[in-house]
Amino acid sequence: MEKDQLFTRRRMLLGSAALLGAAGAGGVLMSGGGDEAARTTAGLAGPQARQVLKPSAFRLQPLIGAGTPHNAVPGKLKVRHQPILRLTGKGRNMMLTFDDGPHPDYTPHILDTLAKYDVRAMFFVCGEMAVDNKELLARMAEEGHVVGNHTWDHPLLTQLTRGDIRDQIERTSDVIEDAYGDRPQWFRAPYGAWNRATFQLGAEMGMEPMAWTVDTTDWMTPGTSTVIKRVEHGAAPGVVILSHDAGGDRTQSVRAIREYLPYLLDHGYHLTVPPRRMT
Template sequence: MPQSNLSLPRRRFLAAGATALLGLGVSAGPVAARARSLPTPESEVDAGPMVMALTFDDGPSPQYTPQVLDILRGHDVRATFFVCGDNVRTYPDVIRRIIAEGHVLGNHTWSHPHLDDLSAADVRDQIERTQDVVTEISGRTPVLFRAPYGDFADAALVVCADLGLRPISWSVDPTDWANPGADVIVDRVLAGAATGAIVLNHDGTEGGDDDPAPGSGGDRSQTVAALRSYLPQLIDDGYTFTTPDAQE
C-alpha cells in the first residue's frame, strides 16, 4: 500500500541506525544493550554479481498470487512473499502452493497497520500471530520480516531481535500499488535492476478493503503484467534471483 518512495525507507534506516549508535554511546545498561542489539533493515542482498531478489507483499491473494506463481514457475525463479497473517489464515491453499514451488515466506504483520501508531504490545502481537499462523499452515517459521509502509518502528525491531527475524526493506520501488501502468512498472524495475537489488512488488491487497491504496482498488493486474514483461528481460540481461533468507 502506500510505499511512497525511496527516501522514506532510507530515512527509516538512518533512524534505526542512529538509535543503534546512540546505544553504543551510552554507558552500560539494559537500554543501551537493547539499542545495540536492534537489527538494521537490509535493502540489498549480497549473493554475487548480477544476483537480485524479487519480493511480493500483502498477500496471499487468491486472484493475483497464483498468476505471479505461474510466471515465476515459467522462468524457474524463486521469490519471497511477505504475507499478512489474516490473509494466510483466509487463503491457506495459496500459502501451500507458494511453499510447494520453492518460494520463501516472510512476515508482513497480521493486518498491515502502521506500526508507528501501535503500542509495543500490539506490535508484538501483530508479528507473533503471523509467525504462528504461517508456521501452522506452511510448516516453515519465517526468518524475514518487512514492516508495512516501511515503518520499521523500534518496537518491531525489538521483536525481530527476540524472534530471530531479519528486517528486510527494498532498493527498487516501482510503486506498482498505485497502478501507474504496467509499462511504467516495467521501466522502473529495469531502471533499478542491479547487483544486490531487492524489488518491491505487491501481489496482495491487504488493507485494500478498508485502506485502499489511492486509485488502486486492490487491482494487482498491472503488477502481474509487468512481471510477465520484465522478468524475461532481466534474465536475458544475465540476472539470476535469490531470496534474502539465503544470505547471512
C-alpha cells in the same frame, strides 16, 4: 474486496512517507554495517534461474547451505537499527519480493510466471490474507519461495504499543508456520515504518528485518509499462525489488512480471532468495 480497499486507502495516505524513507536508504548496504552486515547477507543466494527445480525437497531442507534442522528454534539475533536493504556478494544477484498477499486473484498468476522461468521469490504476507489462503502458502513452500512476515493487517507499527506489535507479528507467524511448514525468518514493516520496538521484537522472534532497494510503486497502479520500466531501469547487482500481490487491483503487477522477468534473465541477472534458516 473490502480488505483491498482498506489497503489502498492506507497506502495513499502514507505512501509518500514510505517512498521518502526508501529513497533515503537506497544506497545503504544494510544496518549494523561492517563485518556483521557482510556475514549476514553473504549467504543470500538461490538456484540458477533456469535450473529445473525439485519442489518435493523444499519442505524438508533449507534452500541453500547446511542451515539448521527443519522447525528448529532459531538462534538469538542481533538487534539491528536499520533493515537490510540489498544483497551483497559477487555476481549479478537480484531479489523479487511481493507484499500484502496472498490474494487468490493475483498471487497464483505471479506464481505461475515464476514457475515458468524456474525462479524463486520472496513473499511478505499479511496474516489476515494468509489465514484465508493457506493453500497458496503451501504452494510457495512446494515451489521453493520464501515467506516473510508482514504483520496481521498492515498497521502503522510506529503508532502501536509494544504488546500490539508483538500480537501483530506473532499471530501472523503462527499462520505461516501452519500453512507453510516453517516459522518465518524475515520480517518487513508495513510502509517501511520501523522503530526500536519493531527491531527488538523481530529479533526476539528470530526474524531479520528486510526492506527494499527499488520500489515499483505498483500499489499506485501507474500502468503496466511504468512498473516494467521501474524494474528494468532499477536492475543492478544486489537490488531488492518491491512489488505487491494484494492490497488493491494488482492486474498491472501480474502483467508486468511477465515482461520484466524474462528481460532480467536475458540480461544475466540471477533471481535469488535468502536461506530459510540463517547459518
